[in-house]
Amino acid sequence: xxxxxxxxxxxxxxxxxxxxxxxxxxxxxxxxxxxxxxxxxxxxxxxxxxxxxxxxxxxxxxxxxxxxxxxxxxxx
Numbered sequence: 001x002x003x004x005x006x007x008x009x010x011x012x013x014x015x016x017x018x019x020x021x022x023x024x025x026x027x028x029x030x031x032x033x034x035x036x037x038x039x040x041x042x043x044x045x046x047x048x049x050x051x052x053x054x055x056x057x058x059x060x061x062x063x064x065x066x067x068x069x070x071x072x073x074x075x076x
Contacts, residue, residue, distance in 0.1 A: 019034045023044070031050060033043040045053070053060065 017036045019037070021032045021034065021042075023030050023032050025044070025046070028046055030044050030046045035042070
């Protein structure tokens with residue numbers, strides 16, 4: 001298996017395990033991103049940060065691609 005195939009497999013495995021859940025915090029909608037069902041510290045953000053993420057999604061993709069070879073897993 002090539003390095004690219006391994007990376008793609010890790011990404012697809014991570015997506016299968018990860019979950020996005022719409023939640024509420026102090027009466028406001030938030031999105032929680034969980035690495036798995038037992039994730040103690042999910043990434044949570046509201047509408048303002050969601051907009052900021054969407055405005056910079058290409059930079060985020062580029063950052064992840066640039067540095068993904070340095071870590072064992074993007075989900076670790």
